[in-house]
Amino acid sequence: MNYPRPVPDPAADAPEEHAALASTVEEIDAALLGGTRRYTARDLAARADISLDFVQTFWSTLGLPHPDPDDDYFSENDADAIGRAASLVRDHGLDLRTVLTVTRALGHTSDRLALWQVEALVEDMSSRYELDDTTARLLVLDRLADLAPVLEAQLVHSYRRQLAAIAGRYAAEFGDLGRPGDDEPGALPLARAVGFADMVSFTRRTAGLGSTDLSAFVQRFEAEARDVVTAAGGRVVKTIGDAVLFVADTPQTGALVALGLADALGRELDVSSAQAAGGLAEGARGVTPVRVGFVWGRVLSRFGDVFGPSVNLAARLTDIAEPSTVLVDQGTAAVLASDARFVCEEQPVRELQGLGTVTPVRLRATPG
Known part of the structure; x- marks a missing residue:
């Protein structure tokens, strides 16, 4: 059967296969994270002029592994994300608890979304090319960097459409601000x-x-x-x-x-x-x-x-x-x-x- 590109062979020599897999992961990291992991948590705190505790709390709330403060774990995209989170407090006046709630929502949703989409890709590769589960997963890993920009663009489009739909519902439901409210004190909103x-x-x-x-x-x-x-x-x-x-x-x-x-x-x-x-x-x-x-x-x-x-x-x-x-x-x-x-x-x-x-x-x- 012909594949658009070579499929990783799980039966290949183990050391060579492990080296190739590690190289693939490094390439995916660089493609998805905006470059290599070259910043520590302390670097991010200094760059955004915020506390180390803010950086660590943000990262934990996002639902990702908690690195040592002095490990080179973060990329340029990570630094930008920390800066945006800090700006929500500094420039937009949001309460820190609100920023953490929004971050937690992103972490929870994107974790499930990423897993859902990757599993769908694995199932597609497995059935389309008649592959076993392990080979299908390796093939998805091999193609992830190419697929990610398309999936990301679709995510942004969907997110903006959902925000627009919520705005429309709010406008229709609460637009008549002059009408008397029928809410009882203490009633759910x-x-x-x-x-x-x-x-x-x-x-x-x-x-x-x-x-x-x-x-x-x-x-x-x-x-x-x-x-x-x-x-x-x-x-x-x-x-x-x-x-x-x-x-x-x-x-x-x-x-x-x-x-x-x-x-x-x-x-x-x-x-x-x-x-x-x-x-x-x-x-x-x-x-x-x-x-x-x-x-x-x-x-x-x-x-x-x-x-x-x-x-x-x-x-x-x-x-x-x-x-x-x-x-x-x-x-x-x-x-x-x-x-x-x-x-x-x-x-x-x-x-x-x-x-x-x-x-x-x-x-x-x-x-x-």
């Missing part, structure tokens, strides 16, 4: 529909799957869930293996998202989808229904997540929902009652752990 969709029998369906089939199965679930949520006007907060947490800005949008998830994720996996995912084992094929619960209430948005009693209630409603159905609470049902697109049916009273007695309401789409 954001009114949101929040819900969960949890895959039924995930453990049974994935038992015995190999890495390729398991990856395809989880990717299919996450991709379809995201498509349904965004198409209906909601946003995915996070996915947790066999579950997805979503939010929406209105109760009606939340209802459309919830019903869409219950419907779309219970359909039969067609042949073309299975082939596109690389084929699925028999146990992973067929209907993969979800239980859905959602609540209209007030939440706190922090750390890329949402918190509050309505989040907990939505999770508990999801736990007791039947497959391919949506449950809401009575308050949410009352808000939706005037919308002809929805039908609400009270269910038997249930005792929910940590929440007490609740009357669940099943949400349906109006027939026809």
Whole structure:
């Protein structure tokens, strides 16, 4: 089989292979880090006119290994990043705790993003060239410096689009500054529909799957869930293996998202989808229904997540929902009652752990 460039051979003579690998890592370092590692933490502190503690705290918050203060560990790009962090305090007036929170968000997100993308590249190399896992990883390592600028440009574009989307939502939601507020003292700040969709029998369906089939199965679930949520006007907060947490800005949008998830994720996996995912084992094929619960209430948005009693209630409603159905609470049902697109049916009273007695309401789409 022909490769665009030579593939590292794991069976090659070990000393030569290790030397070649070390050389490759040095080249990647120079390409990604803006040159060689030639600065110590003390150098960075002196260059930015900040304390050594600031440099070390920034680096720890970014989630990266903590070097000795006198090790030549940092590159030109690292020095620039430290300088920008210091400028957020010095020139923009941000509190140091805020800068560290922003840095922690970057570290947490970029760590997961980098791993996610590299694993996707490994899977691509493995399947496209019929390579074992080790050889595929070595091939990705060999090509990383070439791929990085394209991935970086896409990251910056996506990030700016997401910031613009947030600005647009804020303008639409809070633009009328003259209207009387309806917030109660001490209430959580954001009114949101929040819900969960949890895959039924995930453990049974994935038992015995190999890495390729398991990856395809989880990717299919996450991709379809995201498509349904965004198409209906909601946003995915996070996915947790066999579950997805979503939010929406209105109760009606939340209802459309919830019903869409219950419907779309219970359909039969067609042949073309299975082939596109690389084929699925028999146990992973067929209907993969979800239980859905959602609540209209007030939440706190922090750390890329949402918190509050309505989040907990939505999770508990999801736990007791039947497959391919949506449950809401009575308050949410009352808000939706005037919308002809929805039908609400009270269910038997249930005792929910940590929440007490609740009357669940099943949400349906109006027939026809």
